[in-house]
Amino acid sequence: MSLAWLDDIQWTEDGLVPVIAQQHNTGRVVMFAWMNRESLQLTVAEGYATYWSRSRQRLWRKGEESGHRQKVIDIQLDCDADVILIKIDQEGGIACHTGRESCFYRSLIDGEWQSSEAVLKDPKSIYHK
Amino acid sequence: MSLAWLDDIQWTEDGLVPVIAQQHNTGRVVMFAWMNRESLQLTVAEGYATYWSRSRQRLWRKGEESGHRQKVIDIQLDCDADVILIKIDQEGGIACHTGRESCFYRSLIDGEWQSSEAVLKDPKSIYHK
Numbered sequence: 001m002s003l004a005w006l007d008d009i010q011w012t013e014d015g016l017v018p019v020i021a022q023q024h025n026t027g028r029v030v031m032f033a034w035m036n037r038e039s040l041q042l043t044v045a046e047g048y049a050t051y052w053s054r055s056r057q058r059l060w061r062k063g064e065e066s067g068h069r070q071k072v073i074d075i076q077l078d079c080d081a082d083v084i085l086i087k088i089d090q091e092g093g094i095a096c097h098t099g100r101e102s103c104f105y106r107s108l109i110d111g112e113w114q115s116s117e118a119v120l121k122d123p124k125s126i127y128h129k
Numbered sequence: 130m131s132l133a134w135l136d137d138i139q140w141t142e143d144g145l146v147p148v149i150a151q152q153h154n155t156g157r158v159v160m161f162a163w164m165n166r167e168s169l170q171l172t173v174a175e176g177y178a179t180y181w182s183r184s185r186q187r188l189w190r191k192g193e194e195s196g197h198r199q200k201v202i203d204i205q206l207d208c209d210a211d212v213i214l215i216k217i218d219q220e221g222g223i224a225c226h227t228g229r230e231s232c233f234y235r236s237l238i239d240g241e242w243q244s245s246e247a248v249l250k251d252p253k254s255i256y257h258k
Contacts, residue, residue: 005240020149020158027156029149032212044237077242078232079225083161085233096208103207104214108173111134113206 006037010082016052017084021095024073024087030095030102033060035084047072049088066126068092092121099123135166139211145181146213150224153202153216159224159231162189164213176201178217195255197221221250228252 009017016034023030033051035043039059042050049070053060063069070088077084096103098119105117138146145163152159162180164172168188171179178199182189192198199217206213225232227248234246 002240005237005242008242018147018161020161022156022158027151029151029158029214032147032149032207075237076233077235077237078161079227079229079234080232081242083232085158098208100208103209103212104205105208106206108134108204108206111131113134113137113210 003041006041008081009040009077009084010080011037012082016054017082019049019051019084019086021049021070021086021088021090023090023095025089028102029104030088030090032103033062040084043072043086044075049086063091066092066094066097068094068126070095094120094126097123097127099126132170135170137210138169138206138213139209140166141211145183146211148178148180148213148215150178150199150215150217150219152219154218157231158233159217159219161232162191169213172201172215173204178215192220195221195223195226197223197255199224223249223255226252226256228255 011017015036019033019035021031034054036052039050039052049062049072051060069091072086072088074087093101099121100117100119106113106115140146144165148162148164150160163183165181168179168181178191180189198220201215201217203216222230228250229246229248235242235244
Protein backbone atom coordinates (compact mmCIF):
# COMPACT_ATOMS: atom_id res chain seq x y z
CA MET A 1 0.00 0.00 0.00
CA SER A 2 1.23 3.49 -0.83
CA LEU A 3 2.44 5.55 2.10
CA ALA A 4 1.57 8.88 0.47
CA TRP A 5 -0.93 9.48 3.29
CA LEU A 6 2.04 9.72 5.68
CA ASP A 7 3.69 12.30 3.46
CA ASP A 8 0.49 14.35 3.48
CA ILE A 9 1.06 15.11 7.15
CA GLN A 10 2.85 18.30 8.14
CA TRP A 11 5.27 16.90 10.69
CA THR A 12 6.97 19.18 13.21
CA GLU A 13 10.70 19.84 12.93
CA ASP A 14 11.14 16.94 15.34
CA GLY A 15 9.13 14.68 13.04
CA LEU A 16 6.08 14.55 15.28
CA VAL A 17 2.37 15.23 15.04
CA PRO A 18 0.03 15.98 17.97
CA VAL A 19 -2.69 13.40 18.50
CA ILE A 20 -6.00 13.74 20.33
CA ALA A 21 -7.60 10.47 21.46
CA GLN A 22 -11.38 10.42 21.79
CA GLN A 23 -13.56 7.58 23.02
CA HIS A 24 -15.57 6.76 19.89
CA ASN A 25 -19.00 6.15 21.37
CA THR A 26 -19.16 8.76 24.13
CA GLY A 27 -17.11 11.57 22.60
CA ARG A 28 -15.02 11.84 25.75
CA VAL A 29 -11.56 13.21 25.01
CA VAL A 30 -9.35 10.89 27.02
CA MET A 31 -5.79 11.94 26.27
CA PHE A 32 -3.35 13.89 24.15
CA ALA A 33 0.03 12.64 22.97
CA TRP A 34 2.43 12.67 20.03
CA MET A 35 3.21 10.30 17.20
CA ASN A 36 6.11 10.07 14.82
CA ARG A 37 5.94 8.49 11.39
CA GLU A 38 6.78 5.02 12.64
CA SER A 39 4.27 5.08 15.48
CA LEU A 40 1.46 6.24 13.22
CA GLN A 41 2.31 3.55 10.72
CA LEU A 42 2.25 0.96 13.52
CA THR A 43 -1.04 2.35 14.80
CA VAL A 44 -2.62 1.81 11.40
CA ALA A 45 -0.99 -1.57 10.81
CA GLU A 46 -1.84 -3.02 14.23
CA GLY A 47 -5.15 -1.29 14.84
CA TYR A 48 -4.05 -0.15 18.28
CA ALA A 49 -2.58 3.23 19.24
CA THR A 50 1.18 3.51 19.46
CA TYR A 51 2.57 6.89 20.43
CA TRP A 52 6.01 8.42 20.54
CA SER A 53 7.03 9.14 24.10
CA ARG A 54 8.93 12.42 24.08
CA SER A 55 10.10 11.99 27.67
CA ARG A 56 11.41 8.47 27.10
CA GLN A 57 12.34 9.01 23.44
CA ARG A 58 10.92 5.72 22.34
CA LEU A 59 7.84 4.09 20.85
CA TRP A 60 5.07 3.72 23.41
CA ARG A 61 2.48 1.10 22.71
CA LYS A 62 -0.38 2.49 24.78
CA GLY A 63 -1.30 -0.12 27.35
CA GLU A 64 2.01 -1.99 27.14
CA GLU A 65 2.30 -1.85 30.94
CA SER A 66 -1.25 -1.18 32.05
CA GLY A 67 -3.07 -3.36 29.54
CA HIS A 68 -5.24 -0.35 28.77
CA ARG A 69 -4.82 -0.47 25.01
CA GLN A 70 -6.68 1.76 22.61
CA LYS A 71 -8.36 0.02 19.71
CA VAL A 72 -8.48 2.38 16.76
CA ILE A 73 -11.87 3.03 15.17
CA ASP A 74 -11.10 6.05 12.97
CA ILE A 75 -8.13 8.29 12.20
CA GLN A 76 -8.82 11.88 11.21
CA LEU A 77 -6.59 14.69 9.98
CA ASP A 78 -7.29 18.38 10.41
CA CYS A 79 -7.49 21.08 7.74
CA ASP A 80 -3.84 22.08 8.07
CA ALA A 81 -2.75 18.44 8.07
CA ASP A 82 -0.79 18.95 11.26
CA VAL A 83 -3.05 17.48 13.95
CA ILE A 84 -4.57 14.01 14.20
CA LEU A 85 -7.74 12.96 15.99
CA ILE A 86 -8.17 9.26 16.64
CA LYS A 87 -11.46 7.73 17.64
CA ILE A 88 -10.65 4.83 19.88
CA ASP A 89 -12.21 2.21 22.10
CA GLN A 90 -10.40 2.42 25.41
CA GLU A 91 -9.83 -1.02 26.87
CA GLY A 92 -10.48 -1.15 30.59
CA GLY A 93 -12.17 2.24 30.38
CA ILE A 94 -9.07 3.93 31.81
CA ALA A 95 -6.80 6.11 29.68
CA CYS A 96 -5.03 8.11 32.39
CA HIS A 97 -2.03 6.92 34.38
CA THR A 98 -3.79 8.26 37.48
CA GLY A 99 -6.40 5.53 37.08
CA ARG A 100 -9.10 7.79 35.67
CA GLU A 101 -11.12 7.41 32.48
CA SER A 102 -9.62 10.58 31.02
CA CYS A 103 -6.52 12.69 31.59
CA PHE A 104 -8.82 15.71 31.55
CA TYR A 105 -10.35 15.41 34.99
CA ARG A 106 -9.76 18.91 36.36
CA SER A 107 -11.81 22.01 35.63
CA LEU A 108 -11.08 25.63 36.33
CA ILE A 109 -13.59 26.57 39.02
CA ASP A 110 -13.36 29.73 41.12
CA GLY A 111 -9.79 30.28 39.98
CA GLU A 112 -8.60 26.80 40.87
CA TRP A 113 -8.11 23.51 39.01
CA GLN A 114 -10.62 21.30 40.79
CA SER A 115 -10.77 17.58 40.23
CA SER A 116 -14.21 16.46 39.15
CA GLU A 117 -13.62 12.78 38.57
CA ALA A 118 -13.00 9.77 40.74
CA VAL A 119 -10.07 7.41 40.40
CA LEU A 120 -11.48 4.16 39.01
CA LYS A 121 -8.46 2.05 39.84
CA ASP A 122 -5.46 2.57 42.09
CA PRO A 123 -2.44 3.26 39.83
CA LYS A 124 -0.40 0.96 42.08
CA SER A 125 -2.54 -1.93 40.93
CA ILE A 126 -2.21 -0.87 37.29
CA TYR A 127 1.56 -0.48 37.13
CA HIS A 128 3.56 -3.19 38.80
CA LYS A 129 7.00 -1.63 38.69
CA MET B 130 -8.17 36.92 41.95
CA SER B 131 -4.99 34.90 42.32
CA LEU B 132 -3.35 33.78 39.10
CA ALA B 133 -1.80 30.69 40.65
CA TRP B 134 -3.89 28.56 38.26
CA LEU B 135 -1.84 29.99 35.40
CA ASP B 136 1.39 29.03 37.17
CA ASP B 137 0.07 25.49 37.58
CA ILE B 138 0.34 25.02 33.82
CA GLN B 139 3.47 23.46 32.34
CA TRP B 140 4.10 25.88 29.49
CA THR B 141 6.35 24.91 26.59
CA GLU B 142 9.72 26.60 26.20
CA ASP B 143 7.92 29.06 23.92
CA GLY B 144 5.41 29.82 26.67
CA LEU B 145 2.55 27.98 24.99
CA VAL B 146 0.07 25.25 25.82
CA PRO B 147 -1.83 23.09 23.29
CA VAL B 148 -5.59 23.52 23.39
CA ILE B 149 -8.31 21.18 22.16
CA ALA B 150 -11.70 22.79 21.51
CA GLN B 151 -14.75 20.57 21.84
CA GLN B 152 -18.38 21.48 21.17
CA HIS B 153 -19.88 21.14 24.64
CA ASN B 154 -23.20 19.50 23.82
CA THR B 155 -22.26 17.16 20.97
CA GLY B 156 -18.71 16.19 21.96
CA ARG B 157 -17.45 17.03 18.50
CA VAL B 158 -13.78 18.04 18.55
CA VAL B 159 -13.77 21.10 16.32
CA MET B 160 -10.21 22.40 16.39
CA PHE B 161 -6.78 22.40 17.94
CA ALA B 162 -4.67 25.49 18.57
CA TRP B 163 -2.27 27.06 21.05
CA MET B 164 -2.57 29.59 23.84
CA ASN B 165 -0.01 31.62 25.69
CA ARG B 166 -0.49 32.99 29.18
CA GLU B 167 -2.10 36.19 28.01
CA SER B 168 -4.53 34.50 25.64
CA LEU B 169 -5.67 32.02 28.29
CA GLN B 170 -6.16 34.85 30.75
CA LEU B 171 -8.23 36.73 28.16
CA THR B 172 -10.21 33.59 27.39
CA VAL B 173 -11.17 33.28 31.04
CA ALA B 174 -11.80 37.00 31.53
CA GLU B 175 -13.92 37.45 28.40
CA GLY B 176 -15.60 34.05 28.28
CA TYR B 177 -14.65 33.59 24.61
CA ALA B 178 -11.67 31.70 23.23
CA THR B 179 -8.58 33.70 22.36
CA TYR B 180 -5.63 31.74 20.98
CA TRP B 181 -2.04 32.57 20.19
CA SER B 182 -1.43 32.39 16.46
CA ARG B 183 2.01 30.91 15.97
CA SER B 184 2.06 31.75 12.25
CA ARG B 185 1.09 35.37 12.81
CA GLN B 186 2.77 35.68 16.21
CA ARG B 187 -0.11 37.55 17.74
CA LEU B 188 -3.24 37.11 19.81
CA TRP B 189 -6.06 35.63 17.79
CA ARG B 190 -9.54 36.22 19.08
CA LYS B 191 -11.31 33.29 17.47
CA GLY B 192 -14.04 34.71 15.23
CA GLU B 193 -12.50 38.17 14.98
CA GLU B 194 -12.87 38.03 11.19
CA SER B 195 -15.44 35.30 10.67
CA GLY B 196 -17.74 36.11 13.57
CA HIS B 197 -17.51 32.46 14.54
CA ARG B 198 -16.60 33.02 18.16
CA GLN B 199 -16.32 30.25 20.72
CA LYS B 200 -18.19 30.83 23.97
CA VAL B 201 -16.37 29.04 26.75
CA ILE B 202 -18.38 26.60 28.87
CA ASP B 203 -15.61 24.75 30.72
CA ILE B 204 -11.81 24.76 30.84
CA GLN B 205 -10.06 21.51 31.71
CA LEU B 206 -6.43 20.65 32.39
CA ASP B 207 -4.85 17.25 31.87
CA CYS B 208 -2.96 15.11 34.37
CA ASP B 209 0.44 16.48 33.35
CA ALA B 210 -0.85 20.04 33.38
CA ASP B 211 0.45 20.61 29.87
CA VAL B 212 -2.68 20.29 27.70
CA ILE B 213 -5.96 22.17 27.91
CA LEU B 214 -9.39 21.02 26.77
CA ILE B 215 -12.04 23.70 26.41
CA LYS B 216 -15.71 22.93 26.10
CA ILE B 217 -17.17 25.62 23.92
CA ASP B 218 -20.32 26.67 22.17
CA GLN B 219 -19.34 27.35 18.56
CA GLU B 220 -21.18 30.40 17.24
CA GLY B 221 -22.41 29.89 13.69
CA GLY B 222 -21.69 26.18 14.00
CA ILE B 223 -18.50 26.59 11.97
CA ALA B 224 -15.05 26.30 13.54
CA CYS B 225 -12.95 25.59 10.46
CA HIS B 226 -11.65 28.20 8.04
CA THR B 227 -12.77 25.90 5.22
CA GLY B 228 -16.38 26.57 6.23
CA ARG B 229 -16.91 23.24 7.95
CA GLU B 230 -18.16 22.52 11.45
CA SER B 231 -14.86 20.95 12.45
CA CYS B 232 -11.27 21.08 11.24
CA PHE B 233 -11.28 17.27 11.49
CA TYR B 234 -13.24 16.43 8.38
CA ARG B 235 -10.93 13.87 6.76
CA SER B 236 -10.58 10.22 7.65
CA LEU B 237 -7.98 7.71 6.63
CA ILE B 238 -9.87 5.31 4.36
CA ASP B 239 -8.18 2.78 2.07
CA GLY B 240 -4.84 4.52 2.54
CA GLU B 241 -6.12 7.98 1.66
CA TRP B 242 -7.37 11.00 3.57
CA GLN B 243 -10.96 11.21 2.40
CA SER B 244 -13.20 14.14 3.20
CA SER B 245 -16.38 13.07 4.89
CA GLU B 246 -17.99 16.39 5.59
CA ALA B 247 -19.68 19.06 3.54
CA VAL B 248 -18.73 22.72 3.50
CA LEU B 249 -21.51 24.57 5.29
CA LYS B 250 -20.53 28.01 4.07
CA ASP B 251 -18.23 29.24 1.32
CA PRO B 252 -15.07 30.61 2.97
CA LYS B 253 -15.19 33.54 0.54
CA SER B 254 -18.41 34.65 2.21
CA ILE B 255 -16.88 34.20 5.66
CA TYR B 256 -13.66 36.14 5.15
CA HIS B 257 -13.93 39.43 3.35
CA LYS B 258 -10.28 40.21 2.78
